[in-house]
Every structure is written in structure tokens, then in C-alpha cells.
Amino acid sequence: MRKLQNGRTLYYGKGDVLTYRTYAAPLNVEMIEESSYRGNENVIFAHNIKFSVSGESLLTSFTEGDNSRVVATDSMKNFILGQSVLYEGNTTEGLLSFLGERFLAKYAHITGIDIEATRIPFGQVTVKGDRGFANSDLVYRAMHNETSHARLELVRVSEGSAVNAMRSGLNDLQLIKVSGSSFFGFIRDEYTTLPESYDRPLFIFLNIDWSYTHHSDAIGGSGYVAAEQVRDIAHHVFHEYKTPSIQYLLYRIGLRILGRFPQLEEVFFESNNRTWETFVEPKGFGQAAVYTEPRPPYGFQGFTMTRGDLAEAGND
Numbered sequence: 001m002r003k004l005q006n007g008r009t010l011y012y013g014k015g016d017v018l019t020y021r022t023y024a025a026p027l028n029v030e031m032i033e034e035s036s037y038r039g040n041e042n043v044i045f046a047h048n049i050k051f052s053v054s055g056e057s058l059l060t061s062f063t064e065g066d067n068s069r070v071v072a073t074d075s076m077k078n079f080i081l082g083q084s085v086l087y088e089g090n091t092t093e094g095l096l097s098f099l100g101e102r103f104l105a106k107y108a109h110i111t112g113i114d115i116e117a118t119r120i121p122f123g124q125v126t127v128k129g130d131r132g133f134a135n136s137d138l139v140y141r142a143m144h145n146e147t148s149h150a151r152l153e154l155v156r157v158s159e160g161s162a163v164n165a166m167r168s169g170l171n172d173l174q175l176i177k178v179s180g181s182s183f184f185g186f187i188r189d190e191y192t193t194l195p196e197s198y199d200r201p202l203f204i205f206l207n208i209d210w211s212y213t214h215h216s217d218a219i220g221g222s223g224y225v226a227a228e229q230v231r232d233i234a235h236h237v238f239h240e241y242k243t244p245s246i247q248y249l250l251y252r253i254g255l256r257i258l259g260r261f262p263q264l265e266e267v268f269f270e271s272n273n274r275t276w277e278t279f280v281e282p283k284g285f286g287q288a289a290v291y292t293e294p295r296p297p298y299g300f301q302g303f304t305m306t307r308g309d310l311a312e313a314g315n316d
């Protein structure tokens with residue numbers, strides 16, 4: 001999308017378009033075994049949006065300073081904010097598809113759109129009413145934990161627009177497992193100083209992305225996968241498995257996600273190893289210990305998995 005016919009890359013757009021839409025349609029998802037998540041009332045449906053466009057006819061804006069075909073990025077921001085109120089759906093992917101389609105419909109010379117958004121999370125607060133504690137439907141609290149996101153590439157086609165690529169995901173999961181993780185058996189040679197560990201406090205930072213076999217499942221379809229469900233699967237698998245490495249943990253999480261959601265085609269992982277450094281060793285399981293932040297540098301892993309991996313592994 002970003003490349004023109006001659007192979008040249010061309011795009012421009014607006015980032016950090018903070019869009020605090022209220023009272024979007026509620027989302028209800030089918031429950032899965034690992035999660036009590038049922039959906040979102042979407043009273044606050046807030047996103048940080050990044051939007052860019054491309055098209056052959058924009059070339060002269062770069063080569064000749066000809067602004068006659070330029071939609072100002074300030075106008076793009078206004079378009080996003082103004083159109084967001086009209087979105088009748090309930091997912092980030094749906095919102096992005098809606099905004100992209102509308103933009104292509106309005107500006108005939110734009111042929112490609114790349115649009116991504118991170119959901120800005122707001123959580124429930126409980127208040128005491130006549131029948132005890134219940135969720136407030138008025139007050140929400142800003143959250144600073146993991147965030148969900150989506151990215152879509154739309155292209156102009158003869159009948160309107162089509163989704164060229166789409167990815168959804170979850171960023172900045174930060175999970176500590178205090179016991180039940182090991183790391184041993186790795187190569188020992190003249191460069192090795194790390195002792196083998198049979199029970200380490202494993203702290204990981206984790207990003208998980210996923211793509212659907214059919215984009216339509218995520219955009220208005222019934223096969224929507226909520227980031228909260230993927231998060232809860234990661235929690236469960238980390239809890240369940242005694243892991244010999246982060247690499248293996250990612251694989252087990254991936255199998256479970258692909259198993260739970262047949263509508264997904266691929267899962268992508270990126271993790272950081274932030275294992276706490278031991279200052280006072282525990283005397284045994286469940287005993288007091290003291291750890292501190294690990295010293296840099298940090299290790300990382302990347303891994304992608306497809307339905308083929310699930311088929312090879314058999315039933316998880």
C-alpha cells in the first residue's frame with residue numbers, strides 16, 4: 001500500500017489522535033475456559049489512532065510542493081474525531097475499518113490507508129448502592145497495564161475498499177511467576193557465567209499479536225477474539241506449566257490460543273526476560289526471599305506460530 005507503482009514509498013498522516021468516544025455499542029463475546037471475560041460495555045471507547053494515506057497523485061506534493069491534492073493532516077484528525085461518533089460497532093478493528101472506508105469514499109485520489117490504534121483502557125470502579133457494591137456506570141479509572149491494539153491496511157478497489165492486511169494484539173503484559181520456572185541444560189563453555197537455575201522468579205514482558213483467516217471475523221463478525229481473552233490464556237498457561245524457558249512458554253501459549261480460536265491464522269510473540277536477580281535465596285518453596293531488578297542488558301525472544309503448528313502438536 002505504501003509503495004507506488006514504481007516501487008517508491010510515499011505516505012503521510014497523523015499520529016496520536018486521541019479519540020475518547022463514549023457510549024459505543026456493547027461488546028459480548030463467547031466465553032472460553034480460561035477467562036471470565038464476557039465483553040465490554042464500551043461506555044468509554046477510547047483510542048490513540050495513527051492514520052496515514054498514500055496514492056500516486058500525491059507524488060507532486062513531494063516533488064513540486066503542489067498541495068492541491070493534500071488533505072491536511074489537521075483535517076485528517078478532524079475527520080477521525082468527527083466520524084468516530086457515527087461508528088455503530090463495538091471493536092477497535094471495526095472502528096478502524098469504518099474510518100478507513102469512509103476516508104476512501106470521501107477522497108477519491110487516495111488509494112491506500114494504513115490505520116492503527118491502541119485502545120486507551122478505562123476500568124470499572126465499584127460503588128455501594130442500595131443492593132451492595134456494584135460497578136458504577138458513571139465513574140471509570142484510567143489503567144496503566146497492558147493495552148490492546150489493531151492495525152489495518154485498506155486499499156481502493158473497484159467496488160470501494162478492501163482490507164489488505166490486518167493484525168490485532170496485546171502489548172506490555174508484565175507477568176511474574178514466583179516459583180515453577182527453571183533454566184538449565186544450555187550450552188556451557190568459556191563464555192558461560194550464568195548458573196543453572198531450577199526454580200527462578202521468572203518475570204516476562206510480553207507482546208502477543210494475532211491475525212485472522214478471514215478479516216470479516218474481526219470486523220463485525222461473530223468470531224471476534226478479545227485481547228482480554230488472549231491475556232487470560234497467557235495467565236493460565238504460565239500458571240499451569242513448569243517452564244524450562246521463555247521460548248517453551250511462548251510455544252505453549254501459542255498452541256492454546258490457536259486451539260481456542262480456530263478463526264485465527266497466526267500468532268506472533270515478542271518477549272523480554274526481566275527475571276529478578278536473587279539477593280536473599282529462599283530456604284524452600286513458599287519461603288521468604290528478596291529479589292531486585294535485573295541488571296541490563298536483557299534477553300528477548302520472537303516467535304510466530306500458525307495453525308500448522310497446532311496440527312503438528314496434536315490436541316493441546
Ligand SMILES: O=c1[nH]c(=O)c2[nH]c(=O)[nH]c2[nH]1
Nearest residue numbers: 183194244245246247273299
Ligand atoms: O528463558 C530463557 N531463555 C533463554 O534463552 C535465556 N538465556 C538466559 O541467559 N536466560 C534465559 N532464559
